[in-house]
Structure formats: structure tokens, C-alpha cells
Amino acid sequence: QSNSVVVVFGGLWWSFFSTCAGNIVPEKSENGGWRKDGDKVDLAEQSLLNKLIRHSLVRNRNQVEVLQRDPTSPLYSVKTFEELRLKPDLLKGVYNMGFNRPSRIQENALPMMLAQPPQNLIAQSQSGTGKTAAFSLAMLSHVNPANKWTQCLCIAPTYELALQIGQVIEQMGKYCPDVKLAYGIRGNRMERGIKLQEQIVIGTPGTVLDWCTKYRLIEPKKITMFVLDEADVMIATQGHRDQSIRIHRQLTKDCQMLLFSATFEDSVWRFAEQVVPDPNIIRLKREEETLDTIKQFYVVCKEKEDKFTALCNLYGSLTIAQAMIFCHTRKMAAWLTANLTKEGHQVALLSGEMTVEQRASVIERYRNGKEKVLVTTNVCSRGIDVEQVSLVVNFDLPVDMDGNADNETYLHRIGRTGRFGRRGFAVNMVDSKHSMDIINQIEMHFNRRITKLDTSDLEEMESLMS
Template identity: 90%
Template sequence: MSDDSWAVAVDLQESTTPSLQVRFVKETNASPKTAENGGSRKSWNQADLAEQSLLNKLIRRSLVRNRNQVEVLQRDPASPLYSVKTFEELRLKPELLNGVYDMGFNRPSRIQENALPMMLAQPPQNLIAQSQSGTGKTAAFSLAMLSHVNLENKWTQCLCISPTYELALQIGQVIEQMGKFCPDVKLAYAIRGNRMERGTKLQEQIVVGTPGTILDWCTKHKLIDPKKITMFVLDEADVMIATQGHRDQSIRIHRLLTEKCQMLLFSATFEDSVWKFAERVVPDPNIIRLKREEETLDTIKQFYVICREKEDKFTSLCNLYGSLTIAQAMIFCRTRKMAAWLSVNLRLEGHQVALLSGEMTVEQRAAVIERFRNGKEKVLVTTNVCSRGIDVEQVSLVVNFDLPVGLDGKADNETYLHRIGRTGRFGRRGFAVNMVDGEKSMDIIHEIEMHFNRTITELDTSNLEEMESLIS
């Protein structure tokens, strides 16, 4: 089936998880829209949130090391705080416990320790949880849905909504893997293009999909009786409310459910807009959130280099490589055109270079990052698509070939922090070098210095002795 084709829903009886019956059809894979060469910052952020979330899911094969402390706010402060250190303590069905171990989970992650007892509690408890990709969040609510299913009831009991069909598929794959020893549990994907016969009722106990299609299945097509839904999971809430239409569709789905339905909401970030949305959707919740770690630049030495044009920037970059012992480097450019020019010239100098930009599919980007992480390329040239959420321990140098600037022409401090934060990971020493090509760029450097209350030191890359003294 081609990427842009449509198909009729099928039952995949022979798949990698043959015991769990799945209804699935893939939706059109549209090309990602970016603002690398212009366009709306708002629309770029909307696409970026969803694509970045999927990218993280694709590249994180195992749980990430999370140093954040978890803060638990209980609905009933008098209730004893219950957490688990082993999956056996949850008293799961043997088939589910086998599925958990088969997926490679040996012990609960930090978010799972605290969230699973609440999600599995009787009577049911509502939950709002902050959790980033790679922390075991998806496995946690997948386990909750699989545990929640009453096999005697041949109707949909658990609804899980996700902002994009790619993310929905990722969730479904986790449910399939974890439920591989549960032959009577059925899963359906509510994504556009999955055509179902009107008037029939789904017998799949778990439905995962996007808000628009799930809303249609509940209202227009009557495939799901929302009054029979007993667990509602809303994943990637921050992405959801940043995507046009999804916020309102999610609220409309929520209104169809009964007050007894258990509500579980997850988000990687909790800005005010997310909190307001969460409070509207999840009544009387328990809350799990990450205690904010202070963003630290203590292990990163920051420099700027005065240049006239891109050729001077390139010469300075080559001088850096001639004087530094660099494990791996990430170089950020403003546009795809500049990133392509730079990667070609670096290859001509004999460097192993990977190029990452927004016209690639998410899967292609994940493959590039995987190669870089494995050391097959030593230099990653990229636009902003790679500034967030990717930890490569061996990155020792970040270069802002173009400084991050907002639509207002001022320094984009958040992007700057995310960019240079790719080095100095896990307490290692790192270097950030900023290329300055005029008075406007120098003003940006001063704005960044004031924002972070840090001095960025001038570096003359043509003076080897000075570089050695500053960088050592």
C-alpha cells in the first residue's frame, strides 16, 4: 500500500502479536510543514510539538534517565500515598505480567511507581500526570486499559485519544505488545480512513485514535456508545491543545462521557493553558508532576566568534575542529538552504556529516539521529527540528552557525537554551560557539547574556594559543 493510499479496515489475525486482534488502517502520510524558510511561527509550533513527540517515541528504544523528582498531589490528602517498586505488587493478571516482562520492563519507572497504583485503584481515581517521552508513560496507561477491560462485555470500554494518527499508532503498538498474551482483548484504531459500517457497534474493548474520528464514531456513526466508556485517556495534552480543532473536539468527547468514567490525562509540559484544559476535562484529580530542575549552563562554556559572512563562519568552524578534540558536534542553521550548503562543504573537508531538516519524514529524521547517536557520523547539521529533547551523551560541541531569532527580531532565548543544551549532558563539559556576523547578531548575543545572566566570551579562532587558553 502506498503512503498516500486509502484502505478498508481489516482484521490483522497474523501479525507480530497474533493473539491480540486489531482493526487498523493507515491514514495518508502528509509531508510535514515547517517554518524553516518562512511561515507562521504559530503553525510551526503546532506541527513541531506533534512531530517532536513522535520523533522522541521513535528514537527512544529504552527508558531515558530522568533526574527530575516526582511530586504527587493527592485528591484526598488523608489517603496513604501508595507506590510500587515491582510489577508483582500491582497484582496484575498473569497474562499481563507476562506481557510487561516480555516488553523488557524489569521494574517500574519513576512515573509508573506512582501512577499505576492510582490508575488501577478501586474505586477508580482520576489522574493528571506530567511525563515526557521515554519515561514509561505510554506503557503505564496501556497497562491500565488492558487491566480495566471486562472481557465479558463485547463493547468499547476504554477510549484513548492522541493528537495525530502516527502517535495513535505508537500507542496501539504498545498495547498490542503488552497484550500479546491476552487473546480475548480486541483493539481498534479510530483514525481517518478506517471506514466502518454505520449503525454497527464496535466489539473492540479498547479504541485508540484521533479526536475527530473518535468524535464521529461516537456521534455521527454511532459505532461507540460513550455512556459505556469507563476509562478515558487523553495523551499529549499540550500537543492536543496546540493543534487546531483538537482541543474543542476533545472537550466534546468528554461531555459525552458519564461522571463515573475514569479520566487520565498526560502532558509533557504544564503551561497555564494546559492546566486550564486539564482542570476542565479531569474532575477531582490526583496530580503527578515533575519538580522543575533548574536549567543549568554550569557545564557549558559559551563563546562567540566575529565573522563577516558565511565563508568566514565556515573558516572559523574549521579552525575549531583543528584545535579541539571533538567527540561529536551539532551545528544549527536557520534555513534548510544554509544547512545543505554547510553540510556539503564540511564533507569536502573530509568530515562525516549527517543532515537533518524539516522536509524529511519523521521516520527519516529518526534514522538520521540513530546513525548520529551510534557514531556513524560525527557532525550533525540541522535546523530547529532537532533542538529539543534529544540526548546524545558524546556531543561536546554545539555551534550556532545562525543565531536563534524570533519573529520579532529579538533573541529566541528558549531555542538558544534547547540548542546549547545538547552539549554538557549528564554533567559532562561542553562548548557552545556562536557565529556573529554583524551588529544585529551582536545585539542578540547581548540579549542572551542578559537573559541568562552569563558572559559569552569572544573567541578568535585564528589565534591558536588564545583558543587553547580559553577552552582548556
């Protein structure tokens, strides 16, 4: 993909984050459990963080799997935006944003979104793959500017995410002056008794539901495209799932339904099947292929001071571009950062008490090489792609609430290295029999051997990690 693409325009929105972050509710871990003492992973905050730090489309190596509603229908994909036969003003807007050619998910999703007669779609897509631009393009293509009523409705789980989507639509629709956009978000009070003339409405479920039912600003029967973004975040947020279903029930059977989610756990599937009848499905095949480019090791230690010594030996003997170190608690992350700084390392700390914009600033500094080591809790295990990361260290191994290996988190953590076909190293600190059991569980789950490493033997380290 082109590196010049700008999908998200985060800089304009710093000023209101401090006052608007209260909309973000869920405090569950990535696997749905509550963490006792670890940093909580907030799915909505993580999604927003990923949007803020993306400056280009992710060069995703995952294969896209397409399941068509009608298997006899020819499967179309496109390699250029011209093939989509877009209106000239819209094509101009696409190129003005810096898009040169469709991303992998856009190649398959856009022909389905723009098909006539309309087709429903359930799509799995991580942040940065171009899905916001894809459904924005679909909505802008879909509306009839001559009709002065709401035709496309998009709901997102938070105020900030809704604004991010709206910003993409505004940029892409820059040369389509007759297409108007309204934000169905808290604080945007509308006069009762009027009907909205904006063809596209982006909002959060509670406000949009009020606009459809209590205030009757929108006529749900006239909606012909319904987009539900970040479905996995939506159903993890109190009340949003039910509000989304109540909005959906008011729409006609002919309304085109598009649903997007970064993950496809069973709960997301059940929700998707409830709101999207007869869908085409686009899924990403699992990320486990990334393990092929990552050498995995474990180091036996007695306590945190031993771990720290091993870490210093490891870092001193490797020519490392950048390293990412994961701890289970904020307290441990702070201790490790302080000690690494004393040793003269340029260290950045990322943990959950920071605001989203503070985290984005830390990641920008790290990405630009101002700090070579990033110490973090689970808030950073998903989706942050820094090409120069060659070493990931699990200072604390990831475990679930029952004390067993958290394999998904392990995969996300070590997947921060070995990106884009580069080789990477993952080193796990083992400080107890229980930790060794976790390593064995991870080996069995991924069917990969994790090699023992003696960080005090420089020759052995160099031969194993060469």
C-alpha cells in the same frame, strides 16, 4: 534505567508513512509563533520522530513534582512492577517487552492510575519517559474482559501516533487474549448499527467522535477510562481541541480522566483544567539544571565565511566525539553541510523537507557514529538524545518573531550536549550588534555568563575549554 527497554516498535510501520503523513497539519514554531524564513517545527511530526528513534527509556535527570488532589493522602510510588499487584498475564507482557523496573514517571503515575477508587491525572512527560507504556498498562489493568463493550478510550492527535500507542498495547497485552483492541482511525470503516465488542479503542479525535455520535459504535456512558495523549500537539492541530471536548462532554462524571502533555504552557493548562476535574498533577521540574554541565561561549565573526573558519578552528582543536550545529534556514544548513563536506568532515543534514522516516534514518546513522557532525534547523532542537554529543554550535542564534532571544529554543538546542552528567560545550556565533544583544538577553534570562572565545588563539581555546 535499563538500557534494554524497547518502548516503540517503529520498523514495522515505514510502509504507510509516505501515504499517511497528510494528517499532520500545524506549522507553528515551538513558542507558538510562525517562523518567517526558518524551518517550521511541527509538533506532531516531532513527537512521532521521537517515538521512532527511541530504543530505550530516556535517563531523565529532571525531578518529578507530584501535586496530589488530596494532600492528606499518603503518596505512593513503586520501585518494581510486582508492587502494583498486576494480573500475572499482564506482568508477563511487561517483562516480555524488556521492562525491568518502572521509569521515574511510572513510579509515581502508575499507583495513581491504578488506584481504587479511580483518580484523575494530568501528567507532564516527554517522549521516551515510558508514559505510553504507563497508560497502556493502566488501560489493560482497568478493563473487565468479560464485558464485551468499549471501556477504555484513548485519543491521540494523528493516525501514526494512534498506531504507535496501539502497538505498545498489543505487545503488552500479548498474554491477555480476551482483551481486544480497535483502531478509531481514518480508513477503518465500521458497519453502522453494531456495537463494538473491543474493550479498548485507540484513535484520532474526528473518527472517535464519529464512532460515538454519528455511527453509535461506542456507548460513551459505558467508558470508564479516558486517556488524552499529546495534549499540547492536540490543541495545536486545527479542530482536534473542539472534537476532544465534544467527546469528553459525552462521558460520565465518574469516568477516570488521564491527560498527558510534553509541555505545560498556559494554553495546555487551560485545556487540561477543562477536561480533567480534581486532578492529581505530575510535573517535571525545569530542565535548566542541564546548564550546570555545559560550558557556554560566543565567537565574534563578520559574516558566514568567518563563522565557517571559526567552526573549522574549533572543531580542529577539540577532541570531539560528535557535534550538532544549528542553522536558522534550510538554505544556510545546506551551504554549511556542503562546505564541511568539502573540508573532509563526515556530515549529516537534517531539515524539514525530509519525511519523518528520512529524518529518523539520518538520526540513526548519526547516533551510530557513521557521521560525526549533524547540521540541522529547529526540527532537531527538541528531545533527541545522543550520548556522544559534546559540542553544540549555534551557527545562527535562535530568535523569536520579534527578533528577540528565543530562550526556550536556546535551552533545547544546547541541551543536546551535557547529557547524562557528561560535560558539554555550546558555542554561539555572533556576527552583528543584534547578535550580541541576543547573547546578552540569554545571559540575563538564565543568569549564566557566556564567555568570549577567540578561535584563532589555540592556547586560549585549550585553556578555556579544558
